[in-house]
Amino acid sequence: MLRKNDQTTLCDQSDVVEDEVFTNLVDAVVEDANRLANLENDAFDNYVMRVQSKLHVDVPLFRSRFTNGYHTLLEQIKYEKSSHESKKPEDKT
16 A cells, blocks of 8 residues: 555656656647748748749840830730720810
8 A cells, every 4th residue: 555655756756757748748849840940941942042043044034024014014004094084074164
């Protein structure tokens, strides 16, 4: 039969084991979160490097496409402005 001192010792040991298990669990969760964050950062860094390398390799093509897109947007704005103005009723005074 266990004495009171033995029961106290077992409870204390149980608390220590629970603390260790909890600490190990928290450490594992934090480590996994850090690993996942690093993977996400690595994936984004790789994407940035790919985009930068494409821009550096073909700067003239990028510049011409950007300029053509800009001109297309300006033409569309002018078209919409002129079609909007033609739909306005004339003032008859």
